[in-house]
Amino acid sequence: MTWKNSGRAREGRPAALTVGLFGGLGSGNIGNDASLEAMLSYLRTDHPEAVLDAMCGGPDLVRARYGIPARSIHWAPGHQSARGLQRLAVKALRKPVDAVRIAGWVRRHDVVIVPGMGILETGLPVRPWQFPYILFVLSVAGRVFRTRVALVSVGANVINQRMTRWLLCRAARLACYRSYRDALSREAMRQMGQDVTADHVFTDLAFALPAVSAEPGDPRTVGVGVMDYYGSNDESRRHAAQRHATYVAALQDFVLWLVDSGRRVRLFVGDTNGSDDRVLQSILAGLQEARPGLGAAQVTAEPVRSYGDLMRAMAPASTVVATRYHNVICALKLGKPTISISYAQKNTALMTAMGLSAFCQDIGALDGAALIGQLNELERQAPQLRTAIARYNAELERAIAAQFAELTAVLFPVAGRRPARRRLAGR
Numbered sequence: 001m002t003w004k005n006s007g008r009a010r011e012g013r014p015a016a017l018t019v020g021l022f023g024g025l026g027s028g029n030i031g032n033d034a035s036l037e038a039m040l041s042y043l044r045t046d047h048p049e050a051v052l053d054a055m056c057g058g059p060d061l062v063r064a065r066y067g068i069p070a071r072s073i074h075w076a077p078g079h080q081s082a083r084g085l086q087r088l089a090v091k092a093l094r095k096p097v098d099a100v101r102i103a104g105w106v107r108r109h110d111v112v113i114v115p116g117m118g119i120l121e122t123g124l125p126v127r128p129w130q131f132p133y134i135l136f137v138l139s140v141a142g143r144v145f146r147t148r149v150a151l152v153s154v155g156a157n158v159i160n161q162r163m164t165r166w167l168l169c170r171a172a173r174l175a176c177y178r179s180y181r182d183a184l185s186r187e188a189m190r191q192m193g194q195d196v197t198a199d200h201v202f203t204d205l206a207f208a209l210p211a212v213s214a215e216p217g218d219p220r221t222v223g224v225g226v227m228d229y230y231g232s233n234d235e236s237r238r239h240a241a242q243r244h245a246t247y248v249a250a251l252q253d254f255v256l257w258l259v260d261s262g263r264r265v266r267l268f269v270g271d272t273n274g275s276d277d278r279v280l281q282s283i284l285a286g287l288q289e290a291r292p293g294l295g296a297a298q299v300t301a302e303p304v305r306s307y308g309d310l311m312r313a314m315a316p317a318s319t320v321v322a323t324r325y326h327n328v329i330c331a332l333k334l335g336k337p338t339i340s341i342s343y344a345q346k347n348t349a350l351m352t353a354m355g356l357s358a359f360c361q362d363i364g365a366l367d368g369a370a371l372i373g374q375l376n377e378l379e380r381q382a383p384q385l386r387t388a389i390a391r392y393n394a395e396l397e398r399a400i401a402a403q404f405a406e407l408t409a410v411l412f413p414v415a416g417r418r419p420a421r422r423r424l425a426g427r
Contacts, residue, residue, distance in 0.1 A: 016049040017110040017412065022138060023117050024131065026058025026070070028273030031206060031326025033061075034307035035116030038208035039152070040066055042404045047412055055105050065306070071105070073134060074098055095129065099137045106141035111148045111411050114138075116181065116205040118325075120156035120168050120189065123232055123344030132167035139174035148411055150177035153205045153403060155346055156185035158192060169194060177410050179403060181205075184349040202403035204350075206329045207396045212311040213334060216386060217318040221264040222375070223331065224255060225322030226283065228275035229343055229363060243364070248279055250366045251341075252286045254321070257372055259291060259298055267301040268313045270324030319378050321371070323363065325350070333393065337378045337385040341366060355388045 025036045036054075043050055052068045059070035075097040106112055119135060126132065142149035151172060159165035169192050172178055178196075180186040181204040190196045229247050230240040258265050267283065269276035280301055287294060302313045310330050314320060320331035323341040331338040332354055340347045340356075343363040351360050359374050361367065378385070 016051050017047075018108065019043060019047075019050045019052050020105065020109040020112040021052065021054040021056070021068075021115060022073075022112050023056060023114050023119065025054060025056035025115075026061035026065070027056070028058065028271045029117075029326075030270055030272060030304070030307050030310055031324070031329070032117050033065075034206040034209060034326060034330075035153075035204070036062070036066065037307060038205040038400075039113060039115035040068070041208070042407075046404065046408060050412075055102065073102065075101055095133065098134065102134065102137050103141040103144070106138060106147050106149075107145040109147050111150065112138065112142060113411075114149070114151045114154065116153045116155075118155035118346070119151065120154055120159075120172060120185070121344070121346070122159050122161065122164060123157060123346065125230070125232070125237075126164065128161065128163040128167055132164050132171070135171040136167040139171040142176070143174050148177065149175045150407065150411055151175050151179070152177070152407060153179050153181045153202050154185065155181050155204075156188045157345060158188045165192060177407075179406070182346060182349050182353070184345055200403075200406065203396045203399045204326075204329055205400075205403075206307065206326055207333060207393070208400045208404075209307065209333070211334050212308065213315040215315065216382075217316050217336065218264070219318045219379070219382075220262065221266060221317045222258055223266045223268065223314045223317035223320040223322070223336070224251070224258075225268050225270060225320065225324055225327035225331075226251060226276055226279045227270055227323035227327075227343070228279050229323065232343065247363060247366060248282055250368050250371075251279075252283045253368050254371050255283055255299070256287060256290055257368075258375075259287065259294065264297065265299045266313060266317050267299065268304055268310060268327070270310075270322075270327045272305055276324075318382065319375065321375065332389055335386050335389050335393065337382045337389070339371070339374050339378060341371075354392050356385070 021036060021039065024032050026033060043052060054062050054068055054070040055073055056062050056070055057073060059072050062068065062070040075094055119131065139149050159168060172189060172194055178199045180199065180201045183201050186196050186199055186201050229244060231243045255265055267280050269280055284301065287299060304310050304313055307330065311334060314331055314334055314336065317336060320336045321339040321341065322328045322331055323343060325347055328338055328340045328347060328350060338356060339359045340351045341363050342348050342360050348360050351357055359378055361371060
């Protein structure tokens with residue numbers, strides 16, 4: 001297929017390409033926004049002539065924070081306020097109207113980039129008529145209107161739900177470019193019948209963002225990342241509340257042990273939509289009840305609204321125990337010896353690549369005594385682990401440079417060059 005260049009030539013040169021950024025951006029997931037941030041920095045550094053905008057989950061935040069035009073993926077995002085027949089009508093119309101709106105937006109672009117994110121995975125609950133349907137519409141529209149759709153450093157897993165699997169696999173197949181954040185994702189797509197011969201593995205885009213600090217942190221301070229966890233897509237919803245309660249109780253007991261052992265604790269979340277914060281507040285309330293005289297300096301929970309905030313919240317800690325995938329990434333980017341409470345294979349794959357496989361626990365079988373033992377061992381090995389993490393971070397910088405160079409070659413052929421990579425600008 002011949003892909004379009006809809007711009008008008010000026011002074012004998014092709015016009016700037018129109019580039020759209022698509023996905024659950026600005027809607028509360030800090031990791032998703034980190035991927036957007038990394039992609040914007042690449043585009044503005046290597047392709048400043050590109051005309052950028054976004055179709056996303058949180059257009060207000062994207063416009064305000066990143067300074068690009070943005071619109072919502074969904075029509076009538078406030079439809080919950082409707083009642084009776086009006087509400088039923090809005091729900092019935094929403095999906096077809098979303099499809100028309102997405103197709104119209106795609107048509108106005110030369111390139112649409114889905115920057116990172118676990119768009120091809122179901123480690124957390126997702127229904128086929130949610131993002132899988134939206135991504136399928138995007139890729140179909142790209143084929144129809146000859147717009148280059150690129151899925152860049154995305155995550156994937158083997159999907160067991162038939163309709164969800166069909167939609168996501170077709171969406172991936174119709175995209176003009178695919179790359180993955182780890183070998184696990186590429187292999188999952190191969191197992192589901194995708195031809196991955198030309199698809200490359202690089203790393204998660206969040207690793208492109210510069211660390212705010214290279215300091216090792218206070219050796220008696222532990223960072224603990226919490227998550228509003230209820231299970232995966234493959235697990236029964238009937239036991240979701242019990243899984244959540246068991247996880248929160250185990251984490252609360254661990255934080256209590258940290259305090260009793262004389263350590264300071266820094267709690268942080270991984271999203272900004274309030275769900276993780278409810279877990280954090282529950283842990284704080286439990287601590288206050290169990291230790292009413294607890295000093296305010298012993299357990300802190302700084303507000304986190306962005307990936308930069310998350311880095312700054314983690315920086316004073318020497319070690320980190322985290323659940324959300326991008327909390328683990330953030331800790332490792334800062335060079336922190338880290339324990340991952342893993343809710344998906346991607347966590348374990350990342351920790352294994354970093355040489356930290358001994359410091360993982362499955363969230364469904366979280367063992368408090370084992371977690372304490374792992375932390376003690378993590379602190380004992382901290383100097384050697386920091387050296388190993390720094391070495392792997394250097395490898396990831398090279399992988400990020402290769403990802404962006406390949407993206408330029410595939411999506412910006414009119415530029416006629418592969419620009420030298422420069423350090424990404426700070427936030």
